[in-house]
Amino acid sequence: MMKGKNIFDSIEKIQNNIIDNKEEIERLDQQIGxxxxxxxxxxxxxEISKLRESLIGEPIDKVFKQLGMKIMTTVGGSSxxxxxxxxxxxxxxxxxxxxxxxxxxxxxxxxVEAMKKRGKSGSGEKTMLDVLIPVSEILCECKNEKNSKxxxxxxxxxxxxxxxxxxxxxxxxxxxxxxxxxxxxxxxPGARSSQLAIDAVCNQFIN
Amino acid sequence: xxxxVNNIDNILTESLSGFGKAHTDIIKINHAPDFIARxxxxxxxxxxxxxxxxxxxxxxxxxFVGYGMLDAACPGQVFSAPTPDQMEAAANEVHNxxxxxxxxxxxxxxxxxxxxxxxxxEHDHATIIVNDDVAVEDSTFTTGRRGVAGTMIVEKTxxxxxxxxxxxxxxxxxxxxxxxxxxxxxxxxxxxxxxAAGKPTFDIAPNEMEFGVGIHGEPGRxxxxxxxxxxxxxxxxxxxxxxxxxxxxxxxxxxxNGFGGTPLMELYLLxxxxxxxxNEKNINVSRSIVGNYTTSxxxxxxxxxxxxxDENIVEHWDSAVYTAxxxxxx
Numbered sequence: 001m002m003k004g005k006n007i008f009d010s011i012e013k014i015q016n017n018i019i020d021n022k023e024e025i026e027r028l029d030q031q032i033g034x035x036x037x038x039x040x041x042x043x044x045x046x047e048i049s050k051l052r053e054s055l056i057g058e059p060i061d062k063v064f065k066q067l068g069m070k071i072m073t074t075v076g077g078s079s080x081x082x083x084x085x086x087x088x089x090x091x092x093x094x095x096x097x098x099x100x101x102x103x104x105x106x107x108x109x110x111x112v113e114a115m116k117k118r119g120k121s122g123s124g125e126k127t128m129l130d131v132l133i134p135v136s137e138i139l140c141e142c143k144n145e146k147n148s149k150x151x152x153x154x155x156x157x158x159x160x161x162x163x164x165x166x167x168x169x170x171x172x173x174x175x176x177x178x179x180x181x182x183x184x185x186x187x188x189p190g191a192r193s194s195q196l197a198i199d200a201v202c203n204q205f206i207n
Numbered sequence: 208x209x210x211x212v213n214n215i216d217n218i219l220t221e222s223l224s225g226f227g228k229a230h231t232d233i234i235k236i237n238h239a240p241d242f243i244a245r246x247x248x249x250x251x252x253x254x255x256x257x258x259x260x261x262x263x264x265x266x267x268x269x270x271f272v273g274y275g276m277l278d279a280a281c282p283g284q285v286f287s288a289p290t291p292d293q294m295e296a297a298a299n300e301v302h303n304x305x306x307x308x309x310x311x312x313x314x315x316x317x318x319x320x321x322x323x324x325x326x327x328x329e330h331d332h333a334t335i336i337v338n339d340d341v342a343v344e345d346s347t348f349t350t351g352r353r354g355v356a357g358t359m360i361v362e363k364t365x366x367x368x369x370x371x372x373x374x375x376x377x378x379x380x381x382x383x384x385x386x387x388x389x390x391x392x393x394x395x396x397x398x399x400x401x402x403a404a405g406k407p408t409f410d411i412a413p414n415e416m417e418f419g420v421g422i423h424g425e426p427g428r429x430x431x432x433x434x435x436x437x438x439x440x441x442x443x444x445x446x447x448x449x450x451x452x453x454x455x456x457x458x459x460x461x462x463x464n465g466f467g468g469t470p471l472m473e474l475y476l477l478x479x480x481x482x483x484x485x486n487e488k489n490i491n492v493s494r495s496i497v498g499n500y501t502t503s504x505x506x507x508x509x510x511x512x513x514x515x516x517d518e519n520i521v522e523h524w525d526s527a528v529y530t531a532x533x534x535x536x537x
Contacts, residue, residue: 026404034423035401035408036261036287043284072323073240077261077287081319118319174315175425177350178343182426 002100004056004063008049010201015045017200018193025196028189032176036077037189044075044083064091064107078174079190082115082128089114101151105136105143112136119173126171126183128190134162135198152205155198163187163195208405218402219262219284226269230531233273240290242297243269244279252304254369254378255279257297258362260317261286263401264422267359267501270532276366277310277530278303285401285504286423288316294324298332306331306375310362310382312354313338333375335382337361339391339512341450342419342428355422356464356501356512357389360524363533367523385520390447393510394439395420395427397468399503418442422466422503436473440480440511447513453490460494460524461485462512467502469509474498481511494524500532 018025022038029037048067055063068087071080089111094103112132116122123133138158142151164187171183174190212218220238227236227243235246242259258268259281268280279297283289298307307330311321318336325332339357365382373381395417398407401424408424411417416439419428434442453459463478465471478497485492493516501510514520527536 030404030408034286034421034425035404036285039403040284040287073290073292075287076283076290076316076320078316078319080290081288081316081323084323118322119315173350175350175421175423178353178421179426180344 002060002103004058004060007060007063007067008052008056010204011045011049013200013204014197015049017196018042018045021192021196025189025193028187028192031186032171032179032183033189034175037079037193040075040077040079041193044071044080047071047074059096060103061091061094064088064094078119079128079193082119085114085118086111086132101143101145101148105139108139109136121173124169125173126166126169126176126188126191127173128188128194130166130169130188131159131162131191131194131198134158148205152202156202156206159195159198159202163191166191208400208402210400210402212402215403219282222262223269223282226531233529233531234269237296237300240293240296242279242281242293242300243272244297244301245273248301249303249370251372253372254305254308254375255298255301255303256308256310256362256366256369256378257281257294257301258310258358259283259289259294259297259321260312260314261288261423263399263504264502266499266532268362271359271362271366271530273528273530274537275370275526275528275530276362276533285403288314288320291320291323291327294321295327298324298328298330302330305372306333308332308365308369308375308378308382309334310358310365311336312358313351314353315350331375333379335361335365335379335386337386339386339389340421341390341447342392353421355391355393356462356510357386357391357514359500359533360389360460360462360512360514361385363528364520364523367526367528370526381519381523385514388451388515388517388520389512390451391464391510391512392443392446393420393422393427393464393466393508394418394443395424395466395503395506395508396433397507399424399467399506401504416508420506420508422501424503424506436476436480440477441484443511444481444484444513447511448488448490451513451515453513453515455489456491458491458493458516458521459485460496460514460516460520461492462495462500462514463497464501464510464512465499466506466508466510467499468505468507471498474509477509477511494521
C-alpha cells in the first residue's frame with residue numbers, strides 16, 4: 001500500500017528534476033509569461049519537503065490535504081492555486097478499501113477535475129492542464145493494470161507528448177493569452193514543469 | 208543587477224516592514240499572513256474594501272490603504288498573486304458590519320486566489336474585477352483584458368463611496384461602472400528585472416519599444432521602433448477612445464502613469480501630448496493625475512488612462528483621501 005514515505009520520496013525526485021531543468025522553465029516563462037513560475041514552484045517544493053518528518057506516518061488523504069494547504073498558503077500565483085486545488089481534490093477522493101492503482105486513478109482524476117473548475121479551463125488552452133488531463137485519462141485506462149512499470153512507462157510517454165503539443169497551441173488562458181498569436185512556438189512553462197514532475201514520479205517505477 | 212538588497216529571500220518582508228514604519232499614522236502591517244490594514248478602523252460601519260496582487264507595482268495597492276480608499280491590501284510575491292489565507296486574515300481583521308468588497312485585477316492567478324480566499328470567509332462579500340487595458344482584445348473565450356493603471360481610479364472612487372455608508376451592492380455596482388468607463392494602454396522602453404531572477408524579463412533593443420505592454424514586463428501588442436512622444440500618444444489615445452467612446456465635449460479624467468523607470472519630467476511631457484490631442488478632439492480633460500502609481504518594478508515607460516466622468520465619479524474622485532500615496536483635502 002501507498003504510504004506517506006512514498007509520497008515524500010516522490011517529492012524529493014520531483015524537486016531534483018525541477019532543479020535540473022530550472023533554467024529551461026525560467027526561459028520558457030520569460031518568453032510567454034513573466035518569469036515567476038520557477039520561483040513559485042521551487043518555493044512550494046521546498047516548503048512541502050519540510051513536512052516530511054511530521055507527516056510521514058500519517059494516512060495518505062491527510063498527507064495530500066496538508067501538502068495542498070501548504071502550497072495554497074506559500075506559493076501564490078496561478079500555479080499555487082491550481083496545484084493546491086489538485087492536491088486537496090486528491091485528498092478528498094482517497095478510499096482506504098481500494099487498491100493503489102484504483103486510488104491513484106480516481107484521486108488524480110478528481111483532482112484534475114477540480115483544477116479545471118478552479119481555472120475555468122480545459123484542454124487545448126496551452127496550460128498545465130494540457131499535460132494533466134491526458135495523464136489523468138491514461139491513469140484511468142490503466143487502473144486495472146497490476147504491473148506498475150508498464151503504467152509508469154505509458155504515463156511518462158503521454159506526459160511528454162502532451163507537453164510538446166503545447167508548443168503550437170495558441171494561449172487563451174493565463175498571462176500568455178495576452179500575447180495572442182505571439183504565444184505560438186513556445187512550450188508552456190506550466191506544462192513543462194508538470195511533465196517534469198510526472199516524469200520524476202514515473203522514473204521511480206521504471207528504474 | 209544593481210538593487211538595494213540584503214538577502215534576496217527577505218526583500219518583501221523588509222520592504223513591508225519599512226513601509227509600515229514610514230506611515231505609522233495611516234497603516235499597520237501584519238506578517239505571515241502578510242497584509243496591510245488601516246492603522247485605525249473606521250468608527251462607523253462601512254463596506255470594507257480589500258485589494259491585492261503581486262508585489263512590484265508599488266504604490267499599488269498598499270499605498271492606497273487609508274481613509275477614502277482601501278481598508279486592506281494583500282501583497283503577493285513579486286508579480287505573483289497573494290495566497291487565499293492572506294485575504295481570509297485581512298477580511299477577518301477589517302470587516303466592519305457591511306461586508307467585504309474585493310477589488311481584483313483581471314489575472315488568472317489573482318482571480319483564483321481571491322476566489323479561494325472568499326470561499327474561506329463568512330462575511331457577505333462581492334468582487335469587482337478591473338480590466339481596463341485596451342491593448343488586449345476582450346473575449347469571453349480567453350482570460351480577457353488585464354487590469355492595469357485604471358485600478359487606482361476604481362479604488363479611489365469606490366473607496367469614497369464606501370465612506371458614505373453605501374451598501375455592498377451599491378459599492379460593487381459603482382466599481383463595475385467606473386471600470387467600464389475606464390480605458391488604459393501603455394508602452395515600455397525597457398524590460399524590468401524581477402529581483403529573484405536577477406536579469407531583465409525580456410530583451411529589447413535600444414531603439415525599440417513594446418507597444419501595449421502589461422505591468423509585469425509581459426510583452427504587449429507588438430514590438431516596434433521608437434516613435435516621437437506625439438506619435439505614440441496619438442496611437443495610444445486613439446485606441447483608448449475607440450474603446451470607451453466619449454461624446455464630443457464630454458468630461459474625462461486623464462491619468463499618465465509611470466512604470467517606475469521613467470522620470471516625472473517625461474511623464475508630464477506625455478501629459479502635454481495627451482492633453483493637446485484630447486483638446487483637438489473636443490474632449491474636456493477636467494481632472495488629471497500624473498505620477499508613478501501602478502509600476503512594473505524598474506521598467507521604463509508609461510501609460511495613459513482615461514475615465515469618462517459623470518457627476519458621481521467626479522464627486523468620489525474629488526472627495527477627501529488620506530493614504531500613503533494619494534492624499535488630498537485632509
